[in-house]
Amino acid sequence: MxxxxxxxxxxxxxxxxxxxxxxxxxxxxxxxxxxxxxxxxxxxxxxxxxxxxxxxxxxxxxxxxxxxxxxxxxxxxxxxxxxxxxxxxxxxxxxxxxxxxxxxxxxxxxxxxxxxxxxxSHPQAIARAEYKPAQLVAAIRAGLTVPATLITNDTREAEQFCAERPAIYKPLHAGPYQVEGEPAGIWAAPVGVEEIDGAVSRSAHLFQARVPKEADVRAVVVGEQAFSARITAPPGVVDWRAEYQNLIYEPVACPRETGGALKRFLATFGLNFGAFDFAVTADGTWWFLECNPNGQWAWLEDATALPITHAIADLLENGTTPHD
Structure with missing residues (x-):
């Protein structure tokens, strides 16, 4: 070759x-x-x-x-x-x-x-960054706003957390899952104190304060460039991934401070790519939810014309990051 x-x-x-x-x-x-x-x-x-x-x-x-x-x-x-x-x-x-x-x-x-x-990015860097507890710490240190979060297998702790605030449950890892032999997704969903039972004790569970969002944002960072899209789902939808057919997309500028924080976050793990999810509230705050260090983006480019393919090709063709 x-x-x-x-x-x-x-x-x-x-x-x-x-x-x-x-x-x-x-x-x-x-x-x-x-x-x-x-x-x-x-x-x-x-x-x-x-x-x-x-x-x-x-x-x-x-x-x-x-x-x-x-x-x-x-x-x-x-x-x-x-x-x-x-x-x-x-x-x-x-x-x-x-x-x-x-x-x-x-x-x-x-x-x-x-x-x-x-x-x-480097396979070992991707593997390190897939742990949500490490992500949340890195996000706070980078200057991002993070909802109150509890990871526990203690039923009483879970009950207290959900009693004190509107809360959601979401999985710590989005691995393959099947229901009656068919592929299924485990989406983030509201959870009330009355739904907490002894099953919590069987594994680690992530509970998080429910952000009163008016929209979501997916921000895709490639090297030094950030591409952001506002995602509007039907009213009441917690996890937009469960409503792909009913979403509205529009490109949106990433606030300068947030963009800097995203780069600091990626640097923490040694990543050159990240697909970040945020909940946006009426006051304009971007609440960090998670980062997929190897997330999908092609459907977002198709919906918004954000030039993500070209940015990735530029980086691969260059063979170096701008700060190297």
Whole structure:
């Protein structure tokens, strides 16, 4: 593969990644796309070397090949870590589990330690930033406004919290969930003190003060740029994701102080991308709810014409953040 390639690690069907790859192809930036968890070792070959004592060899060299395309590991300009599959462990036998762990730490370890490579974003940074308790602390330290929040498995604490204020419950992680065999989402929802029971003691639960919002905002930060859209849902809707078909979108300027706080938040975790959700009250306050360090944005670009694809392609093509 001629030139400095961009590696795109994602699952087979990813329309969001397709937008970025199409734009990089238009710019004639070489791209190698693969799904590490599914493609290695069946259709991906890796040979990474380090420590041969030669002057100037301070990082991994060698190659990664998939199909007829080969990338020079020492020349990778950027890695776009979108949504790759977990490393497969076969039928669950010990040898298969061992092989999957070796693949994750071998291939995954090399991909996470490429010399001179920009990460959008680094897999380990994404993993750290997925913990909501860490997000809330980082948001406050960055200067964002955060609703009162309780994480507990103590029924009495939950009852007291919900008795003192209008409250919502929301999951700590939006993982796959099914109801009667069908995919389902667990949305943020109002919760009253009368709904609290002993089931709270079975795991950690996140309760949060219900913000009297008049709208929501999704702010997508790419490097140094922030793209924000105001999202108006039908009256009474707590979680707009449950009402996609009834939403109104419009681009909105991100307040300067908030924009600075978003960049400080991302810097805390070493991220180059974040999809932030805010509740906006009548006085104009943006209340931080959460950040998805690898969140979706293509539908928002389609609805608002915000140039997010171009911003991501710019960053990947550059191979460096503006402050590097």
């Amino acid at each position: 001629d030139g400095r390639p961009v590696l795109v690690c994602t699952e087979y069907e990813d329309a969001t990644a397709d937008l970025v790859i199409t734009e990089l192809n238009r710019r004639r930036v070489p791209v190698l796309r693969f799904d590490p968890g599914r493609d290695f070792p069946a259709s991906v070959s890796l040979a990474a070397r380090i420590g041969d004592g030669r002057a100037g060899r301070t990082g991994w060299s060698g190659y990664l090949t998939t199909g007829e395309r080969t990338a020079d590991l020492a020349a990778v300009r950027a890695l776009y870590h979108r949504r790759p599959s977990p490393y497969l462990s076969g039928n669950g036998e010990q040898s298969a589990r061992f092989a999957a762990q070796e693949a994750r730490r071998g291939l995954g370890g090399v991909l996470g330690a490429l010399p001179g490579c920009l990460y959008l």
